[in-house]
Amino acid sequence: MYLRLAAAALFVALPAFAQDLATGDAIRAAIADKTVQGSMIESGAYTEFYAADGTIRGDGYTGTWTVENDQMCFNYGEGASCWSVRLSGDSVTWVKDGKDDGSGTLIPGNVNDF
Template sequence: MRAVISAGAVFFAAVSLAQAGTMATGEQISAAISGNTVQGSMIASGAYTEFYGADGAIRGKGYSGKWRVNGDTMCFQYGQDPEACWQVRLDGDQVTWVKGGKDDGAGAIVKGNPNNF
């Protein structure tokens, strides 16, 4: 009986990890992000809080940009910088930005625009 429980626990853990590692589709990204704010941190640039308008506008404290879903990635463009895209992993209100197969940042999705950006 103990071997059966242990095997079941291992199987459940493996399934949970596989689901946690599943990348979001473009439709899932839009549904989770559009019209909401994400507060988090990127490895390269540090902390951020941004509102992602349904019109494709990004608004943060003292800056703005554009966002769009391209296939199953979310793309960002700020000022004259070139557009950059990330895969997205969603887990409830948590988002992880994935670039080149590695986690590049993470954040929490907050409903609406509570910072009035």
Template sequence: MKLSRILLCVAALLPLPAVAQDLASADAIRTAIVGNTVQGAMVASGGFTEYYAPDGAIRGPDYAGEWSIDGNRMCFGYDGNPASCWAVRLNGQSIVWVGSAGDEGTGTILPGNPNGY
């Protein structure tokens, strides 16, 4: 009985995994990303540069899509396909897209729409 209480106390003191601890809120995502460009790469699909317009439009070099925020996740839809959603970890101008497999992409937030998309 005493050992189980000690183990419970130790477990309560252990830090949560970083993924669960530092995910951005919906407000933090909006503040950091909306009206700005993210340049980065996803593990599954490679490099990208996208501007996230305040009206919900995504503009890339030769494509477009739509973004939204669902809970504390940012969602992306392209070519009429259902949106996929990602949790977000922010650190200054750096961003990590967090999916069911963990960190699935990274990027840098650039102010505004420097590429004119």
């Protein structure tokens, strides 16, 4: 009985977290043709422009972005890495393995002319 209650409580809690994460369509709509300025836990500060054609432009480098299985994937020539995304207004949080891994602010256009 207690096991069933615990399993039911876990099942009820899971959708709340899942709803917190953006869908692929929401990610595309929020990110395409925007500059994101922020910081990642491991690599520090970043500023990148995400063109609608899937190109990433940064200061002296390029890459590509795609959305796969409700995650945003980045490829800078060494294979793709993917993050779940939490969106709130003009803020984005990158989520890896269920933990916040970085964040940024969405700014319309290529404000740095990358």
